[in-house]
Amino acid sequence: MFLTIIFLQSEPRLALLIAVLIFFITIFLVIKKWIGFSVALLLLIFSLAAGLVIKNQQFFETYASEYHHQFHNQENEAFKKQILQALEDIKKEVNIERENCHQVMNQVQAIFEQMDAEKQKLQLFIEETKEKFKKEAAQQTVNEELHIPQDIH
Known part of the structure; x- marks a missing residue:
């Protein structure tokens, strides 16, 4: 019994057994005329x-495994290429x-430099105006002390 199981488990013998079994069943069905020529x-x-x-x-399992592995690798390669392209x-x-x-930072820096220049001009103008008012106030004080009437400008 054990030898029969080993015999049936071997691939070449199992293939031969199944092919011969289907062959004899087909011949039997043709002899009994239960099936026609095309079905036989x-x-x-x-x-x-x-x-x-x-x-x-x-062989088929190896081929299927290699095909799946190759297809999986091609799929991975395509996916890697897509990822690399996306990263680029x-x-x-x-x-x-x-x-x-x-460019924006350079423009902001230029604006700040312009603001500093305008600020310096404004401070200079304020200083000049203060000096002018001080001179006018000093002149007015001198004129008041001397009681000189001022001309109306």
């Missing part, structure tokens, strides 16, 4: 195909935004 032909082709598939099961696009966008920030 279809069953015989199926028996050959089943035998070949079972015999080459490991982000880097370009960041560089553009960095340049825009530098």
Whole structure:
């Protein structure tokens, strides 16, 4: 019994057994005239195909595994390329935004420099105006002390 199980578990013998079994069943059905020629032909082709598939099961599993692995790698490569392209696009966008920030900062710096220059001009104008009012006040004080009437301008 144990040898029969081992025999049935071996791939070549199992393939042969299934193919021969389908063949004899097909011959029996043809002799009894329970099936026609086209169905018999279809069953015989199926028996050959089943035998070949079972015999080459490991080949098909290896092929399917390699195909899946290759497809998965191609999918990963495409995904990696998409990610790298997205990163490159982000880097370009960041560089553009960095340049825009530098330009804005330079413009702000120029505005602050203009404001400092205007502030200095305004402070100078205020100082000149203070000096002018001090001179006029001093002149008025002198005129009042001398009681000189002032001309109306």
